[in-house]
Amino acid sequence: MRGADYVIKRTVFALVTVFVAITINFIIFRAAPGSAITNLSRVPGATPALRAELQREFGLDKSKWQQYVIYLGQLGRGNLGVSFSSQEPVADELKRAVVNTIPMVLLGTVFAIVFGTITGVLAAWRRRTAVDYASVTTALFFYSLPTQWLGLMLLLLAAGKLPSGGRVDPFLFNPSIVQHMVDVLEHMVLPSATLGLVLYGEYTLVARSAMLETLGEDYILTARAKGLPDRTIVRRHALRNAMLPVTTLMALSMGYIVAGSILIERVFSWPGIGQAVFSAVRDRDWPMLQGAFLLLTLSVVFFNYVADLLYFKLDPRISE
Amino acid sequence: MSTVLEHQPGVVAEAPRRGVRAFLSQAIRDRPASAVGAAVLFLFIAIALLAPYISPYGARERVGDVYAPPSGSHWLGLDDGGIDMVTLLMWGARVSLTVGFTATLISIVVGGLVGITAGYFGGWTDTVLMRITDYFLVIPEVPLMIVIAAIWGPSLSHIILVIGLLLWTYTARVLRAQVKSVRERVYVKRARSLGASNVRIVFRHVLPQIAPLMVANTVLTIAVAIFDETALAFLGLGDPSKISWGKIIENATSASAISAGAWWAIVPPGICVALVILSCTLIGQALEDALNPRLRVAHLAAKGFRIRPIVSERA
Numbered sequence: 270m271r272g273a274d275y276v277i278k279r280t281v282f283a284l285v286t287v288f289v290a291i292t293i294n295f296i297i298f299r300a301a302p303g304s305a306i307t308n309l310s311r312v313p314g315a316t317p318a319l320r321a322e323l324q325r326e327f328g329l330d331k332s333k334w335q336q337y338v339i340y341l342g343q344l345g346r347g348n349l350g351v352s353f354s355s356q357e358p359v360a361d362e363l364k365r366a367v368v369n370t371i372p373m374v375l376l377g378t379v380f381a382i383v384f385g386t387i388t389g390v391l392a393a394w395r396r397r398t399a400v401d402y403a404s405v406t407t408a409l410f411f412y413s414l415p416t417q418w419l420g421l422m423l424l425l426l427a428a429g430k431l432p433s434g435g436r437v438d439p440f441l442f443n444p445s446i447v448q449h450m451v452d453v454l455e456h457m458v459l460p461s462a463t464l465g466l467v468l469y470g471e472y473t474l475v476a477r478s479a480m481l482e483t484l485g486e487d488y489i490l491t492a493r494a495k496g497l498p499d500r501t502i503v504r505r506h507a508l509r510n511a512m513l514p515v516t517t518l519m520a521l522s523m524g525y526i527v528a529g530s531i532l533i534e535r536v537f538s539w540p541g542i543g544q545a546v547f548s549a550v551r552d553r554d555w556p557m558l559q560g561a562f563l564l565l566t567l568s569v570v571f572f573n574y575v576a577d578l579l580y581f582k583l584d585p586r587i588s589e
Numbered sequence: 590m591s592t593v594l595e596h597q598p599g600v601v602a603e604a605p606r607r608g609v610r611a612f613l614s615q616a617i618r619d620r621p622a623s624a625v626g627a628a629v630l631f632l633f634i635a636i637a638l639l640a641p642y643i644s645p646y647g648a649r650e651r652v653g654d655v656y657a658p659p660s661g662s663h664w665l666g667l668d669d670g671g672i673d674m675v676t677l678l679m680w681g682a683r684v685s686l687t688v689g690f691t692a693t694l695i696s697i698v699v700g701g702l703v704g705i706t707a708g709y710f711g712g713w714t715d716t717v718l719m720r721i722t723d724y725f726l727v728i729p730e731v732p733l734m735i736v737i738a739a740i741w742g743p744s745l746s747h748i749i750l751v752i753g754l755l756l757w758t759y760t761a762r763v764l765r766a767q768v769k770s771v772r773e774r775v776y777v778k779r780a781r782s783l784g785a786s787n788v789r790i791v792f793r794h795v796l797p798q799i800a801p802l803m804v805a806n807t808v809l810t811i812a813v814a815i816f817d818e819t820a821l822a823f824l825g826l827g828d829p830s831k832i833s834w835g836k837i838i839e840n841a842t843s844a845s846a847i848s849a850g851a852w853w854a855i856v857p858p859g860i861c862v863a864l865v866i867l868s869c870t871l872i873g874q875a876l877e878d879a880l881n882p883r884l885r886v887a888h889l890a891a892k893g894f895r896i897r898p899i900v901s902e903r904a
Contacts, residue, residue, distance in 0.1 A: 282723070289724050297736060413867040415816060417823045418838055418859030424847055425855070433847070528731035532820055536842070546732070547824055550739045562736050569729045 275581055283574040290566040295340050298559045299333070309350045309556055323351060349563070350556035354548070359560040362545065367564070369436055370541030373457050374530055377464030378522070384465075385472020386515055392473065393480030393511075394503055404473055412470035416529045420463040420536035432456045434538035460537040464529055468522055472515065479514040483507045513584055520576030527565045612801065616879035623875030626868035633865055637682040646673040648680040648832060656851040666853035668837070669844035677837055678857055684833035685862070688749055689815040695753025696814070697807050700760025705799075707761070708768030709791060715765070722761050730755045731820060738826040745828040752817050760806050764799055771798045805876035812869035819862055834858040 299309075310323035324330060326348065328339040343349075349359035385408075392404040411419070424433055432438065438452050483489065484507055492502045534543030542561055549558035617624045636643070646652050651671040652663070659666040665674035707718040734751050741747045771777065777794050785793070815834075821827060822835030823842070841847075841854040 286724055286727050290728055293728070293733075297740065409867060409870065413812075413863045413870060415819045415835075415838070415859055415862050415866075417820070417842075418855075418862065421838070421842060421847060421855055422859070425852055428847070428850075524729040527729050528820065531731070531735070532823055535824065546735060550735060550824055550826065553739075555740075558736060558739060562732050565732045566728055570727055573727050 272581070272585070276578065279574060279577040279581075283570060283577075286570045286573075287567060290570060291341070291344065291563065292337075294559060294563050294566070295337055298555060299336060299340070312351055312353050312356055315351075315356060319351065319356070349560040352557045353554040354552045354557070359556050362557065363542065363560050363564055366540065366542040366545045366561075369539065370530060370534070370543065373460050373539060373541065374464060374526055376457060376461040378468060378519075378526060380461065380465035381468030381472050381522075382515075382519060385469045386476045386512075389473040389476025389515075390480050390503075390508065390511065392477045393484060394499075396481065401477075405477065408470040408473035408477075410470070411466050412474065414467065416463065416467050417532040417536050419467060420460070420533050423459050423463055424536065427459060431458055433459075436540050456537075456539075460533045460539050463533050463536070464526065467529060468525070471522065471525075472518065475518050476511065476515050480507060480511040483511040486510070513580065516583060517576050517580055520572040520579070523572040524569045527569060612879060616875040619878055620871070620875035623871045626871035626875075629864055630868040630872065633682055633861070633868075634686060636679050637686045640679040640683050644676040644679045646676045648672065648676055650676075656846065656849050656854065658851075659853050665857050666851065668841065668854045669846065669851075674853055674857060677832055678834070678861060680832045681834040681837050681858060682861065684745070684828075684831045685815055685818060685835065685865075688745070688752065688818040688833065689811045689865070691749045692753035692756065692814040692818075693807055693810040695750065696756040696810055697760055697803065699754065700757030700806075701764055701803065703757065704761040704764030705768050705791060705795065708765035709772055709787070709795065711769070711772075718761075719765065722758050725755075725758045726762075731817065734817060734821060735824060735826065738821055743826050743828050745831050748818060748821055748826070748828065752814050752821075756810055756813055756817075760803075760810065763802065763806055767799045767802055768795055771795050801876065801880050805873050805880060808869050808876065809873035812866040812873070815862060815865055815869075834862050838862075 309327050310320045310329055312319060312323070326339075327343060327350070328336055331339070347360050349363070351357065352359050352362055355362060388404040388408070392401040395401055427433075432455055434456075436453060436456050437449070438456075441448065441452055444452060489502060489506055492506050497506075530541065531543035531546050533539065534541050535547045538544065542564065545557060546561045546565075548554070549561060649672065652673050653667050653671050655667070655669055655671050657663065657667040657671070663673050663675070665678070668674055668677060703718050703722065707715040707722075734755055737751050738748060741751070772795070777790060780790050780794055818827075818833060819835030819838060822833055823839045825839065827833060827836045827839065835858075837858040838855060841851070841858075844854075846852075846854040
């Protein structure tokens, strides 16, 4: 069956990509010349015991090939080494960071998907009208802004009204659950809005061009010839097909979301994975940077894979 | 990327050979905003070139108080070191545009080589090259750039190389699709049967056909490269000795311009970046539209929009 073929192909591709990503990660951080970076055990200020343990765990005295095999083994067990700055296992630190990042990113992305799609579809439907020009201009405007700068602008505008950084107010003493939720939400507004607005431009433009493409198809012409009302044509015939590229974009923008969240989290000191990347770069915390990079890459690969499968489910014509 | 997304961006049907001038005037007629974009871009290029002669003060010269607000002698105020913002922006244009143009040049050369080779020779060459491209497409570029720049150390040439060498995938895909179609055209087949060498066919017959597409792609890539430079600079990976727009934003952020209320230290560099990116996007789109005859028919006018520069380089 061709469908099964497609799924198998995509699965193999995803798995190979994971392997490539893991290998790139090893080569960049361990096999690259430059002793300080390649040595996982040189945790500044660590006890000799910890160093010896890392030496042993990762086989750092062995050849690069052996190290590679050991690295794969340790990775399978979720061992990513020890952070240079906190001396805690990188995996634990990353877990904490991801838990903080997900809600912030989710809020922004959902905002972008909902509003971007609506304005994009409207713009295509009302092509060459004020609605179209206004939404394309707005979308292009947000699309052109440097992410971190948009964040800074929101910060300037909201100064004094919304918290400027962090995830919770550290001076909120013994808050009730409701208070805590409100506090977190207040902190989340600005970073999520930044991500949402930047993505919004992209979703609008993609939804619009997808919709335009669909509206040009023969079956739309047929529907029109049948005398169906405009609204029905758009809702029942065009919208469904136009949503295909938008669905793919949802997964594809993962890569952007990842990069955007690094910048956004730096602006708002949001203690997530992006902030972890930033401080790892600043403090030369190589194991942490390595772990964060791997995590980001794998999540992008994973979402691409999901997109492929989803697309196949939505559009059975695809089976190359 | 995946087969699903092989949107075949910008594959041009039998493009009639028109003069460059006719082509450009058509691009401007269809999308007048592109002319504005071109004007803005040229303005910035001129400023960048003339910065040493037209900047009102020295780029490292302390001319007043820290974060002095805009005034008659300093239109955009001073930064955290008491340096004139207008001067900084002019010098910043130099570095930002240099990064944008050189990194793009690298990526077009690499992407062009890969795309043309894959598309022209086809077969297993194509398969191997496109597989590699696919992997590069999936792995998010900005984190990879961050990692390499962090390890390699901050310097302008490193940043240019890192950006240039990671941005070629989209170019390679677009050009490959186009070359594949050009290759099958009758005149190319004729040239081959007359015994023309591959090199000759590529340079005489294929390149001129894909050149406009390459130009459109170049303009769009410049925007991405400048964007990425600001991102790297913002994470402290910029060359510490060079002033770029990204660096100015980073510097003002670290020196708490926001809490000092010094909007003038942070707003203008972002506007400069946004203007250049917007200009490039407008020009690139207009060129792509003019290249694709399908787009001139109103109801067929749709195209894969190039997804946000930063990571997802797919249409």
